[in-house]
Amino acid sequence: MMRRLSLLLFLFGALALVPGCGGGGGGGAGGGIVVVHGSKIIFLSALNSELDIYIIDVDGSNETNLSNDAARDDYPVFSPSAKKIAFTSDRTGSYEVYIMDADGANVTQLTFDGAFKNEPAFSPDGMKIAFASDIDGDRNVYIVDASGANLTGLTTDASTDDHPAFSPDGTKIAFRSSRSGSPDIFVMDVDGMNQTRLTDNGRTNFTPLFSPDGTKIAFQSNLSGDQQIHVMDSDGLNQTNLSQTGNLDSEPAFSPDGMRIAFYSFRAGAYNIFTIDVAGTNEMQLTNDPSSDFSPAFSPDGTKITFESDRNMGTFSHVWIMGVDGSNQTRLSTMDRYASYPVFN
Numbered sequence: 001m002m003r004r005l006s007l008l009l010f011l012f013g014a015l016a017l018v019p020g021c022g023g024g025g026g027g028g029a030g031g032g033i034v035v036v037h038g039s040k041i042i043f044l045s046a047l048n049s050e051l052d053i054y055i056i057d058v059d060g061s062n063e064t065n066l067s068n069d070a071a072r073d074d075y076p077v078f079s080p081s082a083k084k085i086a087f088t089s090d091r092t093g094s095y096e097v098y099i100m101d102a103d104g105a106n107v108t109q110l111t112f113d114g115a116f117k118n119e120p121a122f123s124p125d126g127m128k129i130a131f132a133s134d135i136d137g138d139r140n141v142y143i144v145d146a147s148g149a150n151l152t153g154l155t156t157d158a159s160t161d162d163h164p165a166f167s168p169d170g171t172k173i174a175f176r177s178s179r180s181g182s183p184d185i186f187v188m189d190v191d192g193m194n195q196t197r198l199t200d201n202g203r204t205n206f207t208p209l210f211s212p213d214g215t216k217i218a219f220q221s222n223l224s225g226d227q228q229i230h231v232m233d234s235d236g237l238n239q240t241n242l243s244q245t246g247n248l249d250s251e252p253a254f255s256p257d258g259m260r261i262a263f264y265s266f267r268a269g270a271y272n273i274f275t276i277d278v279a280g281t282n283e284m285q286l287t288n289d290p291s292s293d294f295s296p297a298f299s300p301d302g303t304k305i306t307f308e309s310d311r312n313m314g315t316f317s318h319v320w321i322m323g324v325d326g327s328n329q330t331r332l333s334t335m336d337r338y339a340s341y342p343v344f345n
Contacts, residue, residue, distance in 0.1 A: 035082045035102070035345065038300040042066070042076050042085065043308075043319050043342040045335065053087055054339070055102070058304070058321060060332040066104035075118050078102070079126045082345035084146070086120040086129050097131055099146060102345065110148040119162060122146075123190070124170040130154070132162035141175050143190075154192035163207050166190075167214045167234070174198075174208035174217055185219050187234070198236030210234065211258040216278060218252040218261055229263050231278055242280045249274075255298050255324075262286075262296035262305055273307050275324075286326030292317070297343045298324070306332075306342040 038058065045054045045065070051072040056063045067073035071091035078085055083102050088095045094114040100107040110129070111117060117133040130143045140155040141164045155161040159179040166173055174187045180197060185208045188195040198217070199205045205221040214234060221230045224241055229252045232239040243249040248266040255262070255275075262275045271292040276283040287293045291311040298305055303324055310317040312331065319333040319342045333339040 037082055038304075038344050040082075040102075040345045041306050041319060041321075041332065041342045042078065042345070043333070044074065044076065044338075044340050045333070046338040046340070047336075053085065054333070055104075056319065056332055058299075058306075058332070058344075060330070060334070063333060063335065064104070066100065067107075068104070073098075075120055076341075076343075077120055077122060078343065078345050079122050079146075080124055081126055084122075084126065086122060086146075088118050088120060088131075097129060097144065099129070108148065110144055110146075111151065117142075119164060121164050121166055123166050124168055128190075130164035130166065130173055132164065141173065141192075152192075154188065155195065161186075165208050165210055167210045168212060169214055172210075172214075172234075174210060176206045176208065185217065185232075185236075187217075187236075196236075198232065199239065205230075207252075209252060209254065211254050211278070212256060213258050216258070218254065220250060220252065229261060229276075231261070240280060242276055242278070243274075243283075244280070251295055253297050256300055256302040262298060264294050264296065264307075273305065273326075275305075284326070286322065287329065293320075295341050299344045304344075306344060308340045308342060 040055055042055050045052050052065050053067040053073050053076045055066050069091050071089050073087055073089045076085050076087040086099050089098050095116045097110045097117050097120055113135055115133050115135040117131050120129050120131045128143050133142050138158050139160040141161050142153050144151045157179045161177045163176040164173050172187050176183050177186045182202050183204045183206055184197055184199045185205050186197050201223050203223045207220050209218045216231055217234055218231045227248050228241050229243045229249045230241050249263050251264055253262045260275045264271050265274050270290050272287045273293050273296045274285050289311045293307055293309045295308045296305050306321045308317050309320045316338050318331050319339045320331050322329040
């Protein structure tokens with residue numbers, strides 16, 4: 001999803017926090033870590049120039065700094081097994097891709113070339129990580145084994161290719177490319193073959209996301225003038241604007257059963273969380289606060305949604321959780337730091 005250039009941006013000055021931060025992918029051994037899916041949430045936490053990766057239990061206990069480094073650690077993503085976390089960090093002076101156990105142990109650097117990298121995404125089997133980088137001068141999509149072996153460029157276009165997202169079966173990668181003149185959604189085989197343009201509307205289209213069954217792709221587009229949530233078949237057919245509000249709608253997230261999409265929307269002077277059926281019906285407003293609520297993400301069982309909010313004191317944004325119907329909205333994070341982009345394990 002397209003990252004919000006909000007409080008974090010002013011903290012980091014010229015640092016561009018560009019698209020990213022998504023749901024989890026795959027494997028690795030993860031030592032003896034015992035995983036209960038949906039029991040924990042990872043998020044970014046910022047203070048001054050430091051950006052760290054935190055984890056917290058869904059009841060708000062055990063808030064822990066996993067990366068705990070003076071550098072900027074960004075774009076955390078769980079493996080499908082939830083035993084590993086991939087992320088990017090500038091701890092060596094440039095943004096490289098790293099992997100660590102879900103408890104923060106065994107931090108391992110996977111790339112070493114000194115080029116800027118972001119948006120890591122695990123393959124469904126957890127064996128590979130796709131990411132965007134300018135390794136060869138232009139921004140393209142790359143893939144590397146979770147061990148750090150076999151770094152391969154999948155796209156080689158002179159434009160901008162980024163926002164990689166695996167299909168659930170691991171055979172395809174959707175991505176954004178500006179090679180056609182305007183940013184469009186493309187899809188390719190996992191080896192980079194058969195790169196195919198899916199959108200062709202002359203507007204800005206970005207952050208593709210496959211549905212859990214792989215039959216749909218959600219994305220954001222300003223086709224109607226404002227940034228809205230769109231969905232299409234995975235072959236590009238039946239492109240539909242779901243939100244159609246005339247407002248800014250962003251950060252779509254599929255429910256685990258693929259039937260609904262959560263997103264945030266700016267309406268009546270405030271950012272709040274909404275859900276809608278993939279058919280564009282039954283829209284429901286879940287939060288109704290004059291502050292700002294962002295970054296919704298479903299729990300694996302589909303019963304809860306975590307999100308970011310700067311309500312209450314308003315000084316810092318924090319991680320919150322609620323029922324899928326908007327009930328029982330509860331603040332989880334407590335530290336006096338900015339907390340953003342939460343996602344369940």
